[in-house]
Amino acid sequence: MNLQFLKAARDLSSNPKKTLLVVFALILGIWGAGTVQVSYVLLMHDLQANYQRTVPAQVVFTSNDFDKLNLEQFVGKPEIEAAEFRDFSLHRIEVRPDVWIPLWLYGVENFNAMKLARVFREEGNKVPLRNSILIERDGKLVSNIATASIPRVRIGNTIVRIPVSGICFDPAQAPATQDAFIYAYTDKQSYRNITGMAVNHRLIVRLRNVHSMADVQKRSKALVDEFRTMGIELSSVEIPRFNEHPHQWQLNTLLFLIGSIGFLAMIMGAVLVSQLVKSIMAGQIRQMGILKAIGASRFQLFRIYVLMLLVIGALAGLIAIPASLLSGWAFAYFVAGKLNFNIITTTLPLSVYITLILASLLMPALLSVSILLKGTGTSVREALSDYGISQTTVGREFPFLKTLHLSERMMLAIRNSQRNMSRLTVTVFAMAFGVAIFSTGFNVRQSLWELLTGYKEEMRYDVQVVLNKAISKDEALEPLGSLENVKQVETWIGGRGEIQSKILSTDKGAGIVALPRNTSLLKLTICNGRWLLPSNDFEVVLNQQAMELYNNPPLGSLLPLHIRDKTINARVVGMTRQFERAKIYADKEQYDALLNHDHLINTISFVAKNNDYQKVIALKKSIEKAIAPSGLDIAYVMSQAERVKIIYDHLNIILSVLILLSFLVLLVSAVGMASATGINIWERTREIGVMRAIGATPNFIYALFVNEGMITCSISIVLGLLLSYPLSRLAALFFGKLMLGNDAELTYAFSTSGFFITLAVTLVFGWIASRIPAKSAISMSTHAALSYE
């Protein structure tokens, strides 16, 4: 074996603790960054691939006049890539005894030739048996429903049993687990039989040569005009986000999160590795002098140590690369499961493997170039007289410390901790960064939590009943008159959530909520402008998603809204911040005067006298019971607690990943601190021997190093917590934009519990990080310490 290689290998094996620590640090960095890289590649590609595999529709037209349309001719038009009827209606399905949730039922023209919005067979029949349905697979997670089960479904005012003849997969839908819906599909004839509704009312279309939402809007407008000339009046035109899965925002947030935190973990891992390699190199300076003295050139020395670092890199890579591939795939599967799409990639691009291998092999060498250049450039005389840490470097004296009457040991620890200022700086900053990220995780979590709390506070009602069709108030309230535990009832037209947007919306898909302007049941946070006031104008308040949809109309401007074939000019008076679909709020009195002359309503909100959770759930059940025999066509009955849970479920995955990843960053920084303390101890082994020789007890030495570690830890905590303030503000701003839209901000919030958890976790980490190397410092005998080179 080449002796230079042999030397490199033996140097590494001669100090296994140090070598293992470097390898461990490297594994941590590569594993973190590798996991991020692998999952990023998979998720980034596969959500889109899943979504595109369905060939999603770009525009959805609804009309009662489509019998005037020759579909074959329409599809033959050069600008139309594909079009088919896909009828849709909202019903309710019993997912567990007496638990009903919304059912989105689609009527498919031909399961064997779906050109658009395709669904894929998972189990059971590909084509549902006559008068049966296929359930989207995510529905299994929120219900007891399976293939061959026959759940109860409420269609309008009747309850029927519909067999489930198979499970299908529709990756273009938002996950049922997060929205608490069930998606079901049946053929056109069965759709007609089950719902009793006419078919061919909803046309889904995919256009040729469109590259943006603006292109789709332009073409759609032309098609609307064309339909009009055919005598087809449209009741709605819905244009989903262009080429974007409904939950792309969640994935974007997650990817950004894991990308940035993974990057930070890698940087911190790199700092850690460079510190450790530096310490190994520091221990080799004398040997470099010997090698030079017996004829080694600088290049030869460089080669020996690069070889050594390559061995370290290869060792780390052997573990870290397979580990990162495994965890990357696992994380991708986890996220894909949460967002209901399949990981379809089977082979990662070669570039991923190459990057991982190169990172493993070259990272330690690249991080050590400066120390290698410095070490190999040291003169023989300097190298031979190198005994590690400078004996002449002492810490600064801080006069105020004298007034604290600290013990000699503490004073010594303070001085010692400053002996290698560059290492102290790197350690403190790395640890402070870990603390800042960890604390920021809690603060962002708090911001999101406050958003949720705000949402809860906005909704002052306890249970809401939403009807599929607007009816008169008397008719709606008739079956609900004898309920107990009801303090207040209020009726609206339109309402919160996604389903209402489907019941009453503008032609652009913004849900309309017309409610008494002085309602006490909804108190929105107005971030710009004001809430509705008595006015001669038709005043509206838009949430930030609606603002975005309507290209941010200035406050005070008149916004033409197309609702149910009518156009009304609405005065935009305010903007509200919500975690919600695009919504437009209007005064019901004004809305009724303009568009709802019969004063119909479709939303009934109940305030409970006793709003304890159990009492509210009991109220909800009594409402369900009351409406069961009635003729009311219910879209859903939902308690406020359930709605908050739905929103929470949307954010939960992000909150969990945020805390987990920030904890990992803190962990990496703690390992960094442990290694820095370890290096300090290794370098001062002889000094420890001297101290022991002049009477220092092992306890004194142990406490000295723990004190040194805790001093570093305390400085890091203070710095980290200070740093977390601007970082949290920045993160809140960013996450707000990502989740709530460009015009919304997530308000900065300080998490008190997060502060104390950060403080406690960091102190514990710091203590462990100091204790382990301090323990090893006292395990060596005085003789061994004195003769340590």
Next chain:
Amino acid sequence: MITLKGVTKVFQTKERSFTALNNINLTIEKGEYVAIVGKSGSGKSTLLNMITGIDHPSEGIIRLNNTDIGQMNESELAAWRGRNIGIVFQFFQLIPTLTILENILLAMELVNTIPKAERMNRANDLLLSVSIPEQANKMPASLSGGEQQRAAIARSLANDPAILVADEPTGNLDSKTAESIHSIFRSLAKAGKTVLVVTHEKDSTSRYDRTITLLDGEIVSQESEIGAL
């Protein structure tokens, strides 16, 4: 032949400058066995460092076999040193993670003047010449001080240098072992190598061809076996 002309070395610290060698003029002939003696701080190790190129003079010229070592950069100097000078240190300075045999082979590998095929035999011969052939495959830490110093001598001879310098080579050894080390040096000098030994053992100067005494960085006397020069 080693020639030093007007060699001065000044160490500069923040607080002061210190002249370790002052205008040293010296010639050492091929095959001479020379001792450099002096009290601690007299400049003897600095002088040795100048001769081996481990350190550079502040002034003056140092020629070894007609080569001005002041003109070489660090890498050239390292290669030149490997071929021409064997160094023996007080604390042996063997590579702790290589066996004794490997230490010698590494010196050959680094300089690459001895053909590969001959290296193993040569290394074993060198170990035999310093009387530790049985220690070839042991790690330095498992050898006694005397054995380590013999190994260091064997390593210093790996590339058959013309000059051998030793910095207090017996300073860490007992008198019996020290005597055996000196006899190795003597035999090497007899074989034609120039041997320079830095020592503080003034009383044993009689074993050298010449003894150069330094005091405060200056040569105060040069004595040979046949009397003062």
